[in-house]
Amino acid sequence: VEPPPRITARSRAAWVAFAEAQGEKAYRGRQVFQWVVGRGVRDPALMTDLPRGFRESVAAAHDSTAPLARWSSDSASGTEKLLMPLSGGDAVEAVLILEPTRTTACLSSQAGCPVACRFCASGLLGLRRNLDAGEILDQFMELRQRAAGMGRRVSHIVMMGMGEPLLNYPAVVQALGAIHDPEGGGIGARHLTISTVGLEKGVERLLQDRLPYTLAFSLHAPTDELRRSLIPFEGALDIAGLVGAARRYLEVKGREVTFEYVLLHEVNDRPEHARALVARLRGVRATVNLIPYNENPGLPFGRPPPADIDAFAASLRAGGLKVTVRKRKGHRILAACGQLRLQSLPDGEAAVQPPLAGLP
Ligand code: SF4
Numbered sequence: 632v633e634p635p636p637r638i639t640a641r642s643r644a645a646w647v648a649f650a651e652a653q654g655e656k657a658y659r660g661r662q663v664f665q666w667v668v669g670r671g672v673r674d675p676a677l678m679t680d681l682p683r684g685f686r687e688s689v690a691a692a693h694d695s696t697a698p699l700a701r702w703s704s705d706s707a708s709g710t711e712k713l714l715m716p717l718s719g720g721d722a723v724e725a726v727l728i729l730e731p732t733r734t735t736a737c738l739s740s741q742a743g744c745p746v747a748c749r750f751c752a753s754g755l756l757g758l759r760r761n762l763d764a765g766e767i768l769d770q771f772m773e774l775r776q777r778a779a780g781m782g783r784r785v786s787h788i789v790m791m792g793m794g795e796p797l798l799n800y801p802a803v804v805q806a807l808g809a810i811h812d813p814e815g816g817g818i819g820a821r822h823l824t825i826s827t828v829g830l831e832k833g834v835e836r837l838l839q840d841r842l843p844y845t846l847a848f849s850l851h852a853p854t855d856e857l858r859r860s861l862i863p864f865e866g867a868l869d870i871a872g873l874v875g876a877a878r879r880y881l882e883v884k885g886r887e888v889t890f891e892y893v894l895l896h897e898v899n900d901r902p903e904h905a906r907a908l909v910a911r912l913r914g915v916r917a918t919v920n921l922i923p924y925n926e927n928p929g930l931p932f933g934r935p936p937p938a939d940i941d942a943f944a945a946s947l948r949a950g951g952l953k954v955t956v957r958k959r960k961g962h963r964i965l966a967a968c969g970q971l972r973l974q975s976l977p978d979g980e981a982a983v984q985p986p987l988a989g990l991p
Pocket residue numbers: 744745746747748751752753754792793794795828969
């Protein structure tokens with residue numbers, strides 16, 4: 632017997648259809664959506680403005696338990712990491728990043744990741760499975776509740792946790808739709824970012840579906856050769872493809888994309904890399920976001936010293952590029968960018984240990 636779907640797994644339209652199938656008016660379905668996604672109430676018994684019979688049908692057809700959240704905090708840098716077990720024994724991580732002017736939720740779209748970037752802990756195991764929309768929304772709701780407990784509202788969402796979001800397009804788009812929906816999470820589209828290595832079909836689909844989200848491309852190298860050695864994934868666009876997609880995004884949406892560039896010491900952080908990057912991106916309207924690498928136990932890459940980071944950024948700016956440098960946050964609890972991994976739960980259950988053999 633299939634377990635019932637999680638109560639977070641239905642879109643607003645699917646709630647309307649559910650209500651109608653139960654002989655209720657469409658707006659009853661919307662009310663459930665508002666309770667669950669808008670107010671974070673999963674228990675149908677608490678949805679007091681619904682008829683009792685309908686509440687009972689909702690309860691009978693759904694799993695309305697909250698996920699078993701485990702937290703680690705790094706209060707020095709303002710980071711809270713969520714470890715959320717999934718059915719089937721895996722677990723994913725998500726991170727709340729507290730800054731003076733914004734509160735960002737970094738969500739995962741897959742358990743593990745098939746892209747296997749050489750420097751990333753999430754890719755070590757390969758793909759375990761796609762998350763469904765409810766499991767992505769569960770992360771958002773847990774982080775939102777955590778933020779509320781600290782007197783904060785989640786203002787930004789980045790799909791930058793574990794997984795390549797465009798390889799799980801329907802679930803990601805459904806979850807972001809619910810987070811964006813004024814009756815759901817109510818977060819503006821410009822504050823919702825999809826970060827991708829750049830998959831031709833996925834980017835095309837985003838354009839065709841006219842989705843208003845912000846796009847970030849993982850670039851990480853100024854040449855295709857170096858990029859392929861860091862991101863050995865067949866389906867990723869090459870640099871010319873990314874630049875073309877960035878131009879199209881600007882044309883169609885009027886929005887600039889961000890190029891993410893993880894700075895790996897002595898791999899892609901040398902002056903010649905900066906010069907090559909300036910030459911490659913000259914004339915492209917976009918921002919380059921430099922992410923000084925956060926070291927991972929077991930991975931052979933280092934973080935550049937601060938002077939090298941500054942020099943790299945200065946040289947891009949001198950070449951006319953717009954540059955931001957990511958501040959270091961959460962690395963003490965392995966919650967920083969590229970450090971999320973499937974790991975053992977604190978009590979040792981459902982342990983999924985990443986194999987460290989066979990790495991570069
Ligand atoms: S950096 Fe992103 S795309 Fe690359 S392996 Fe890690 S999670 Fe996957």
